[in-house]
Amino acid sequence: MSESPITQPSDDDVVSAYLYLFARLLVARQENYDINVEGVGWNQIKYNPVGSAEFVNPNLDVAYLEAWVAVDAEHAVTLEVPQISGRYYTVQIMDVWGEVIANVNERNNADHPAGTIAFRLAGSTPTVDPGALVIDLPGPKAKILARVELKDTPDAAVALQQQFTIHAPDGVEIAPPPVVPDFTNTQLPGVEAFRVGPALLATAPDAMPDAARYSAMVSSVANYVATSDDAAAAVDAVIHTKAVPAFLAGTKGFGTQRNGWSVAFSAGRFGNDVLARAIVDYGGIWANVVDEAIYYVGQLGSDGELLDGSQTYEIRFASDEPDSLVDAFWSLTLYSVPDYHVVANPLDRFDINSEASLTTNSDGTTSIWLAPERPAEAGDANWLPTPAGRGFSLNLRLYVARAPALRGEWFPPVIQAVR
Template identity: 30%
Template sequence: MKNHLLLASFLTLSISWGYGSAKQVDSPLTPKEAYKLAKEAYIFSFPLLMNYRTMHMQAIDENSKFYNGGFGKWRSYDPASPENQDVVTPNIDTPYSFAWVDLRQEPWVLTLPKIDTARYYTSQWNDLWGFVLDNPGSIKDGNEGGNFLLAGPNWKGKKPEGIKRIIQGESSFLGSLTRTEFLGNNDLDNLSQIQKNYKLQPLSAFLGKTAPKPAAKIEWLQWKEEDLHTDAVFTYVNFLLSLTKPNAADQAILHRIAKLGIIGGKPWQPEKLDPKVREYVQQGIIDATSLIEEGAKESKNSSSFFGNRETMQNEYLHRAVGVYAGMFSNTADQAFYIPWDTDAEGHYLDGSKYAYEITFPANGAPPVKYFWSITMYSLTDHFLVANPIHRYSINSRNPIVKEKDGAMTIFISHRSPGKDKELNWLPTPKGPFYMVLRTYGPSTSIVDEKWEMPVVKAVPAHSALMGSIYHMLNWFSSDH
């Protein structure tokens, strides 16, 4: 009842912003039509749901282990580990700093510190639709730091003095995943100091003026993971649409799904649907989920999944696949991601069946301005893989051993390939996995897919085991 009252309170705002009509369409829905609309609505709204899930655990739910203190607060992490599970496909090379801001009352100001010139950093800001709005930092601005204005969709003020540029999205809440390059175990203090110098403050505080009247209090919907795969999910969608400003490019789909009762600010009332229609709505959600999952499996690089409104346009499935595959993944000018989930023969990677090798020929490493990395993930949950040497990625700043001709081979296996190869070893789980090649400051040859990626070569697991035994016996037979 409380949630229905909350949603109704947004009705006037939703109508003025163009979310459907005040009256739900009365013409009866056929089961087939309901299936199609539910499937379409789920894919369209999936980024809203995933961003709310993350925002809820980080900035709203005080009982969440990922809670950062509320809106306008930073929470920074040391280099990622398997215990970090607030976003899927986490990045170990550039430790994260998360923040969310509520822009209903007034804009906020982001301040980045000046940092050393050799280090990479970027403060990525997204709206609730998953659009990447901007990336203040090394590639766009250098490492001198500066102030940037974060504004809500209805703000129309002028750029204040001392502000480099304005970052504005289509929702009243924006989130940041700010990345700071980690330069090795001796760099933890430097990393921590940079993260502590990231600053957020309301515009009024930045200007030394009195703050405007507070925005209305929101009674947030409690996130329930089980709702994501039932028709209860549209309760969240109707609520979240009220926190965004509709774009003209989305008017057609907003009009269509309004017939199903998906309208910003209105309560979702599935109990009023014919039981057969409701059954088809549920099937539409199931099939939409499958489409998103399959899209992630079939993706070969990240370039089409992340961008702003102009670059993404109405590619709703691409946008959904992007947030499913990696929340807050970045645009190609910052970092280009290439997933590896099959070997040279097209078989899915599995650490229980095979060991693998990736060989970069001499002068054949990824051409980048900053660095590249290969990170290991479990296919079952998309998180980092615990292993005895606590190594979750290999990157170009590591002491990788090269062959005499300059080539380098990365050994990928559940068991050690042998002590003499462990500097180049990336451990796998004992089961299905995938890897992501990340390139920071990628060359155009990578973005245009002209750089030739090496293949993942499978080696029978027993061969890798015999190699480990051979090296162990050789060690014992030598003088130690």
């Protein structure tokens, strides 16, 4: 019996398959960078220096530590978490799609907020300390990103950061980072994404409910690409004329949008929203779930145009905001686009946060000013320098947000273009 002929996928199927696959490519690219470029190694903690802005979309208000955990059916890996009180912290565990598996902290684990966490492969039964909090991983690899709030005592936060330790037994079998094509945030991958697609997906169990359908779509496109150079060229053309434009259009406003801001309330657990997952992995990889942090991305001024570093903008918060919206803290950070790194400026000021001594207006409101030079109306602490002649993006983070934000009833004020 002859096999069914391989047919050309529809343009819509190519676009859907590409958007699905792109999220996995982004995380795999980060894995390759962390392991092969930075060379930290598996089951080793990288204690990021306070104030470090080396990685994408950094939050400069916490002491970070990160690690790639690798387990197998015979071996578990443990993380020791110190006792932390009086400041925000969480141990965020993610899969290789950027989906959040768990957050360990005093809110989610009142009976085990610190001490030993044991990571094991789901379905396996390695020997584990009976007093450990066990986290089952859907695949053999996971990413840990722990945050400890700096508050006004960064030295104490760093001391706590250094008390996190990881322990791995000998003999864990670890696959090298998967092969992915070279690409950047300005030069996205073309048909080469599908040449590695099926092998890449085979390394990555996916919690997305509709994962099987999307995975089959990726395989179908990959099979067609392999039939001939003409087929590959046809798929490449669809990627560059339809899939990439659709993705980039999405980055300019996704999820819930208001006042020039966007927010994805599905961040960290995306359901079947392949576009939101790809966008978040692109611009804010390792985003947490909204119960821990809500991320409002500001990209449009009141004039409807993308934010321009040569212009002056005012964000005027109502009395007591954003403080009244969080149980932990908030921060507003400015990033370059499209690479989402902080922008150098003479003040070395990249964000404004809960610890800032902001000047209030006569009516009780608080204005944050965005401009290349400090506006005459702005108190020094209220000014965030912008990159003249370049675009930029904002990220307002609310850590442990209160009900109005969690329910979507509150949104950041408009980013008012003043001049």
